[in-house]
Amino acid sequence: MQHFLLSAAARTLSLKQVFRMTETEAYETFCQLRWIDTDGEAVCPKCGCTETYNITSRRRFKCVACHHQFSVTSGTIFASRKLSFVDLLAAIVIFVNGAKGVSALQVSRDLCVQYKTAFVLSHKLREAMALEAANRSLNGIVEIDGAYFGGYVKPENEKADRKDRRLVANQTGKRQCVVVMRERGGKSLTFIVRNEGDAVPYVRDHVGTLATIHADEGTGWDALHAGWDTKRVNHSVQFMDKGVCTNQAESYFSRLRRMEVGTHHHIAGPYLNAYAGEASWREDNRRIANGSQAVLVIESAMASPVSRTWAGYWQRGA
Ligand SMILES: [Zn+2]
Structure with missing residues (x-):
């Protein structure tokens, strides 16, 4: 050929x-x-x-x-x-x-x-x-952080009609938490959970026991101390504390927010996981030239079996 x-x-x-x-x-x-x-x-x-x-x-x-x-x-x-x-x-x-x-x-x-x-x-x-x-495992220093997407409740026009949107009863129940884990100098993984604390089983499955985890002061991460050497940075005081930071995780979320605000306007709901994974792929490959990224995606697509979610999408008349 x-x-x-x-x-x-x-x-x-x-x-x-x-x-x-x-x-x-x-x-x-x-x-x-x-x-x-x-x-x-x-x-x-x-x-x-x-x-x-x-x-x-x-x-x-x-x-x-x-x-x-x-x-x-x-x-x-x-x-x-x-x-x-x-x-x-x-x-x-x-x-x-x-x-x-x-x-x-x-x-x-x-x-x-x-x-x-x-x-x-x-x-x-x-x-x-x-x-x-898929099946990736992270080691060394791993930053972890979560951010919430979806479930936006529009405030009423009149102040008197407005509800306290901080209360669970006044939320839509559609809010989901994206959790990202990033190996410093390495790759990332993302998951969708209800709350940060629910991410611990995912961490167990994908982060090596010898890894050092960096997380912020969110109480959801307290459980990590039992399984890993875990260091915390208190963001209300400083963003970097003796080398401990979650800046890589933050830069991931700023990309995901830019995707939401600049392109899709609404990335919550059933496809949040797909968008979260796309943002992590883009972060991990950001230093590779665009033309080579295209080749990577095609190779991966050609090695991937028929899509279970999207094959026959037309035939189902969805
Ligand atoms: Zn044959």
């Missing part, structure tokens, strides 16, 4: 490159990113055989050994794609380039595709980002 753009030296993709590609070149880019070990030559997903008949006219392959027929997207989250390969590549580059996230509306306008197509694709890309973090 010819190398159209992804040489080993420059594994990067820009929007300009993508829009110069023919549909065949974009297709072959996907082949290269799915079958890295064979340099883009098809490998049967059923039996692992590398001998295939190439049904070029239909962009499908047939395994010589087991006769299984497949395409470059079979069994990946891009199976049953609605977009051409060029548009799919462009959508991924646009999505990755948005430091504050990209709304589905933006993608649908930029590429002249249906809103629903853009919406489902964006969520599949978030899923691919999340799969990279």
